[in-house]
Amino acid sequence: MAQRAMVPPSKQGAPQHTKVAVASLVGTSIEWYDFFLYNAAAALVFNRVFFPQFDPLVGTLLAFTTYSVGFIARPFGGVIFGHFGDRVGRKQMLYLTLLVMGLASTIVGLIPTYARIGIWAPILVTLMRVFQGIGIGGEWGGAVVMAVEHAPAGRRGLWGSFPQMGVAVGGTLAALAMWLATKLSSAQFLSWGWRVPFLFSVFLVVIGIWVRMTVAESPAFLKIKDQKAEERVPLWVVLKSHPKNVVLAMGLRYAENGLYYVITVFPITYALIALKMGRQALLPGLVISGVIGTLAMPFYGSLSDKIGRRPVYLFGACMCGVLAFPLFWMLDKAPQNILWGWAGIILFMQFGHSAMYGPQGSFLAELFPTKVRYSGASLGYQLAGVFAGGLSLPVATLLLLRAHNHSWLVSLYIISFSVITVIATLFVKETYKKDVL
Secondary structure, eight states: OHHHHTSOGGGSSHHHHHHHHHHHHHHHHHHHHHHHHHHHHHHHTHHHHTOTTSOHHHHHHHHHHHHHHHHHHHHHHHHHHHHHHHHTOHHHHHHHHHHHHHHHHHHHTTOOOHHHHTTHHHHHHHHHHHHHHHHHHHHHHHHHHHHHHHSOTTOHHHHTHHHHHHHHHHHHHHHHHHHHHTTSOHHHIIIIITHHHHHTHHHHHHHHHHHHTTSOOOHHHHHHHHTTOOOSSHHHHHHHHOHHHHHHHHHHHHHHHHHHHHHHTHHHHHHHHTSOOOTTTTHHHHHHHHHHHHHHHHHHHHHHHHHOHHHHHHHHHHHHHHTHHHHHHHHHTTTTOHHHHHHHHHHHIIIIIHHHHHHHHHHHHTTSOGGGHHHHHHHHHHHHHHHTHHHHHHHHHHHHHHTTTOSHHHHHHHHHHHHHHHHHHHHSOOOTTOOOO
């Protein structure tokens, strides 16, 4: 009962769920800024400062491999923070995830180059990527569960989209920061310019923790806590009682996660290697797409409150498959008119990715009961990331190599992601009218 007393009744209700939504948006934006900053740097600079002994495309592949390590670490973060989030509380875990992510990103900005410390440079970068993965692995589940469990009846899709918007905001900020850094001369950018966005993380973390201090613990969790009904080992309960929903959550997540990175990071490599364009050419398109995404995600989340999660999700998954070839047709026109490249990214992201990601938080959270919701949603979400997002960039780069810098194999790869998620969506039960308390 002591936890409940920390928040006066006047702070409950609509004002509190608004605070939670805003805090979730701010916190996840900062987390994803750090995570995506690494992605952009892996595409633009890591092959030169940490893997300078290799052919540019091979060096990029090695940089993307260190990037993949973060995805392998994410399920561990989901398990660790999910366990304590279901036993101790959602709110406390969200302080720790921000701290872990912020410190790891700041250290990346301080690591000397390969030329100065040799093999220790890529080793340290990879280690920090592991910590980033652990931090983001715990962040998503806590932020989404807090937002969904605080949401008013019939509005979980909308309120659950606020943490999802953090991906668009964080990705936009990361792309904008790196785009501004590329305005420096090539020598300045490689020497110190790329480090500044990473070092800025320490200030963002302070802001994020301060914002999260203003919110109350989840009322659904407090109810379980008051009844002393917490599960001793939430992960075991998830695996024993809800294995089907974990697999379905992974399937729902597959296309959204894998294709996000194929669309927001791989085109930079494609433009550099196959189209011989400048390193900053597509970054403004990613910024514009991120801004539009902050509006599209709550729209799709709210729409799922009215017509259901499944139809909205199916639309997004199908559109990813439909746009797989047109995306690269438009990118191929970018050297003549960069607007084609920007438009291809925006169309794919907003008609495909955002339609899935907007309602995804509420969809996955609703698959699991309160006692194990943090653990269950995190596990399904993060396990899919290992096989989808974690492998997508290295595989897409290998396919580009195999096709001699032509994109048709990558388009087929995109379609395979779409098929997996369509099948999972058809098998999952509708959840938008389900009681989460």
